[in-house]
Amino acid sequence: MSFVQTSKALQDVAARIRERSADLRAEYLHHIEEVRRTAPPRRKLSCGNIAHVAAACPAGDKIAIAQGMAPNLGIVTAYNDMLSAHQPFKTYPDLIKDAARALGATAQVAGGVPAMCDGVTQGQPGMELSLFSRDVIAMATAISLSHNVFDGSLMLGVCDKIVPGLVIGALSFGHLPTVFVPAGPMPTGASNDEKTRVRQAYAAGEVGREALLASEMKSYHSPGTCTFYGTANSNQMIMEIMGLHVPGAAFVQPGTPLRDALTRAAVRYVINAVNAPSEARGIGEILDERSFVNAIVGLHATGGSTNHLLHLVAMARAAGIVITWEDFSDLSAVVPLLARIYPNGPADVNQFHVAGGIAFVVRELLRGGLLFRDVTTISGDDLTAYTREPFLMDGELAYRDLPNEVLAPSIIRSIDDPFQPTGGLAVLDGNLGRAVVKTSALRQDNLSLRAPARVFDDQDDFLAAFKAGEFQQDVVVVVRGQGPKANGMPELHGMMPAFGALESRGLRVALVTDGRLSGASGKILSALHVTPEAADGGAIGLIQDGDLVTIDTAQGSLDVAVDPAVLATRAPARANAAAPLTLGRDLFSIFRASVGRADQGAASLWAETT
Template identity: 60%
Template sequence: MHPRLEQVAARIRERSRDSRRAYLDQVETSRARGPHRAHLSCGNLAHGFAACGSGDKDALKNGVAPNIGIVTAFNDMLSAHQPFETYPEHIKRAARAVGATAQVAGGVPAMCDGVTQGRVGMELSLFSRDVIAQATAIALSHDMFDAALLLGVCDKIVPGLLIGALSFGHLPFVFVPAGPMPSGIPNKAKAEVRERYAAGQATRAELLETESASYHAPGTCTFYGTANSNQILLEAMGLQLPGASFVNPGTPLRDALTDAATARAAAITALGDDYRPIGRLVDERAIINAIVALLATGGSTNHTIHFVAVARAAGLVVTWEDFDALAEVVPLLARIYPNGEADVNHFHAAGGTPFLLRELLDAGLLFDLDTIAAGGMRAYAQEPRLADGKLAWADAIPASADEAILRAAANPFEATGGLRLLRGTLGSALAKVSAVKPEYRRIEAPAVVLDDPGELRARHKAGALPRDFVAVVRYQGPRANGMPEMHSLMPLLGMLQNQGRRVALVTDGRLSGASGKVLSAIHVTPEAALGGAIACVRDGDTVVLDCERGRLDLAIAEDEWRARRPAPNSAPAGQDLGRSLFAFNRANVGSADEGALSISCGPISPRDDRKRGTETEYDVGRLTAHAPFEAKDA
């Protein structure tokens, strides 16, 4: 193992000693009761199987066959989840084939950031993760199940399902994906039309035609955003079948993998001799594996929030410093749009996840773990195939089929991962640099301060933007308005950068897995709504954003900076459209660096930020004090 992984694991174990012990005690207490269905009264059990067919009902009466719960994110508006419509009946047939039963335990909401970009609905997006976690717990609350299959793919859905599953840590869980849609128009062509539209050089009809040619069929969007990052991270944790992530919907191999996932869930319950509860599988090593896979592929920045929250659900305290420490030693092995021109289908054809994980394992950059699959993490260096109609796994190809997309660990695109932790007078932030050319990774330019992201376009149309500038978009944090994504700003900023101008973004909001070539410092913490330093920036202040040095500062005299006070939020009030239903979440949500949780999660209580609102301002002059990572020189 690379010593840095061992050091980070040791740090997480040390800071999580009490909370992890408390979590595992909960898991053991639940396990010791035995299969929970056996403790139901006759009336409880009769309610639980009343709608089943006679064969399943007999199996459930006797209580000796595994009963698998299905938690599904199906809806047919979203392409990624539409294939799940037929999964329940498919799974039930597969369960009966191995002597088990299956029932749909419940559904969870699935919203799409691609549909809500720049809309009021985006303010509900991050909180949907916590709603999904709660909905998962409700689905599993009936004590009817010995294991569960989790049907979800996209942004908040997988982290929410995972958090909910970890609250039932004594049960085995297997994630079941739906796969990506076939490739549409090239990503570069799509980006070019978006930028021409932002410049007023393309019509809305032309843009819609382009977008429709990109997002065109059932399955996950093919760019490497949060949804497809989810899939690779699940395999790196051993919670999904090896090589299952990027097999297209509606294919014989996809169906065979769903059958195999069902059989595997039935095989690893407490009723058999190969019990694999999720609470024991997801430890600090599994979380580190997920982070390493994220860094090695230049994956979604959203996971710097989600996997802090997921870790907490398992009693583990993970910090952004852990991400940063790992990024210093994990090489960038993949270039998938927006980090390159290829999509996930091209990545899969070049060797895909099995090749990637084998390279990381051989380089000592992944822990070998107990997983839902037999054979530990080495099983994930194999790819599934159909031979004579039967599913089998074969070793990953020995060399990449396209080194412009996927490379060996000995020949990376870059020596370090595509993420940087930034610190300075503006607080802490993260930058995804895997898609940013080296010459654009530092900027020193005047601030253009915005409380309403839409104002940037208005200023551009009015000719009111400096040639070079840093857009400081504030009051976009979890407490302010649910931390929406700022991706709708990227076509305009990308177009200006193409014109030779130096531009960047600094925000306490999110930017999504689709963030690309424009330098951006995101998730700024403390956020403006809590009196963070970003609320003290004024138009024309010189911002210094330096990814090489890991700095985010204002070039301003110290006495002037100390005299500054947070400016109030000047953005106009938005439409309600469900916002009022999430007032409790906004009032109680934790900071981005603590997972932006609005619910209690495992044995770790979220930090109480309610005392740190307008009545308690941050001392902006002290925000440069940060302890370095102790093992930095290892």
């Protein structure tokens, strides 16, 4: 496809987003203008209010805050020391405050947001809170900024629901210049191929728990983000390509001088934006429909997480922008796959970064006419700033151009020689509803399957059937009752080793579910996020054992070969007997009752208006 054709496809998708969003976006921008006019930070606070703000500050900061003459920055942090990705944030507030003072500003920790780990809660009751935690984080971000004493903000977060929640919350204060500050990945541990091999061997009963634990401990072994290309690292790519990071910040490891220099630069960027002559530098103004198109393009080009077909929709809605799965699908048809990072290949994000990383991908996509170059970014420059790599020169942050040649063609490719001509995600439609497939990790002979269904209402039931040796032929496993209304749409990653073991025995297998998979899953043909979900009357709740189900990513179809008249006579699947709402799940009934559809972002905050 030519440069002109790809650029036109990009323009067409952006234009229809802009058209369908016109009223909502205008209303959102009007609110930003009203807030900027009627409620400037600190200007309407009483002396008592100001005294509370400054009470715990050092003397110099007290004077600056009380006089209101210097920018005051709010830090919203997802720090805790149980999550390896967020443990490095412990030292960030002091570093940020020192950098702010050096630039004549002040900074305060505005608040903390919860940060749960899907790696810990996989297969556990807590996973039912995972997706809803995104909306909790958004609300906690709003509470953190609600004191209205900040001229700009820095968001400290990395992982799955945390960055999308921070974005949604920050967009509710869309007038504030905002930079997202990552912590970086942990060093490379055990290879991804070895980790997968041990997991499948354990699922097949060939090795014991001791061997499995040893393998996992070698994989997840130090502070920093997990090194596979799941939702957490897809988040970092998206923040970079949307211009909310300091350029090159995503995959620099924690505890390094370069990492600290990038964090200090984030402070400088926020202050520059606060002091810019134009007031239209808030995050809600920086992010427009072109920013979200760029994010979707980046997701396709790198084979990113399927979770972002939920998160990007919800994030855009928070900015008054309506994107749909059709937008993802149409962009997938013109965006080539330029990277293979586990689970799409053997490399991890550290190897991807050394090979050129996000900067290389952005440069190539710009060269192919597949990104909007002239978007506003927090750097003050256009997207070209994100095509260069950071380094230290005499202890100071500097940038240099990447080499022109492809350094590691097994990991990253040029726009002229992609791994595949279309993107890493496909959207399906059919009599079973709509679904999403991650195609970038699939073999060419595994992009479709027509086979009899085996239906389960719980992933544990599937695992019990697997252990009992019940799968002896090709099969489409259907796991229903896992959507947002049913139980919060948990990830079902615990099934993947069993699926891998079945494939290693020569069976062809696939998954159809109204639930989610881990952002690091993808080697099994999986139709995810099926909507309408079973709990919402979706046809997935009518499938019976033995029905022929077809998943075809080339045709974009998801169907069951049952006469519509017969299907209409079937009773919908009953929900599982109610599990005890323990471990905090009882507090989230209001979310389950109000959540919107998966293709509308599975949001609880504005489900009635999406």
